[in-house]
Amino acid sequence: MDRVTASPDTRAIVVDDVSVDFPPHGISGAHRAVDGVSFSVGWGEVLGVMGESGSGKSTVARILAADHLRRAGQNVAPSIVGGAVHVNGSAVRSMRRRSLPVFDFDVAFLRQNAADTLEAERTVAEIVAAPILERDRRYDRATLDVRVATLLDELFLPLGTMSAYPYELSAGQRQRVAIARALALDPKVLIADEPTAGIDVSVRSAVADLVERRRRIGDFAAVFVTHDIDLLRAVGGRVVALHSGSVVGVGSVDGLLESAEHPYLTALAHAVAPPARHENREARRTSP
Structure with missing residues (x-):
């Protein structure tokens, strides 16, 4: 295609x-x-x-x-x-x-x-490879294995993960497998x-x-x-x-938090910024 x-x-x-x-x-x-x-x-x-x-x-x-x-x-x-x-x-x-x-x-x-x-019944390798094989069932298997292993390595997943099933992985590992699957076709x-x-x-x-x-x-x-x-x-x-x-x-995220021109951004800035930053911002707003 x-x-x-x-x-x-x-x-x-x-x-x-x-x-x-x-x-x-x-x-x-x-x-x-x-x-x-x-x-x-x-x-x-x-x-x-x-x-x-x-x-x-x-x-x-x-x-x-x-x-x-x-x-x-x-x-x-x-x-x-x-x-x-x-x-x-x-x-x-x-x-x-x-x-x-x-x-x-x-x-x-x-x-x-x-x-x-x-998919619970598929291994990690099969899950990541699925988008490729759905488009080309004759795709070279050796090349495919290298592609899958490279994607998993980029996401700090060990090679042994390829043969694992989703239920054997942590939630964070499953999320990284999902990311690898999304990137399988090199979008x-x-x-x-x-x-x-x-x-x-x-x-x-x-x-x-x-x-x-x-x-x-x-x-x-x-x-x-x-x-x-x-x-x-x-x-x-x-x-x-x-x-x-x-x-x-x-x-930029810090620019939005610094200006905080909307109540949502103000609340978010107070939730994520260090206390000193809030004090400095409030001091600037109230200074003559």
Whole structure:
């Protein structure tokens, strides 16, 4: 299968005044999850998206990954009701389900709670190799084994993990296997919802390092939806802060925390910044 080739001046992701609704279901009425959100991601950039639960950040991730088109997705699918979304040159709002195999070849989606979606009856090697073999059953097995082993090594998982089953691994190890599976096709764009969930602090840097290597090799872009402030600092890109479905800040993570122009950002700054920093900021605000 051929990859989609975007023109050199095309940004990796463009989200233009996008609004997303969830339809009524059960006792819940219709819900506007994302309201007039705009941002873009250039090639070689990693954008962070942060916000409280219910802020719309996971909905943004699903839309970017065209997950609303998947029958195997979550039970209630969001619907783009306004604006435009382009990912790797593909117009997501007008995309049809039959276009997903081509789209997925270049755009990988690490969904929330990905560690819980690993096939229990498959070994780690089989799980990571699955996206490749689904497209080419005749793929050289020796080359495939090297590919899988390399991905696991990048995520600080020992070679012996290849023959293990998910139930034999810790939650953090399963999450790293899910990341390896998402990267198996060497995607141009990675959409990751809470990529470091359950991963020990001592190996979280592996995720940032892995992304940095891909940025250096060639065209690559990523969106990290995450509560992990340290990860956002490590990847060093811009951050979009969401609250109640709208953008309330754009900038570096520390710049947003320093300015704290919205109550959500103020609360977050007080939760993560050292006490001295709060005192210095308050002193500057009250000084004549």
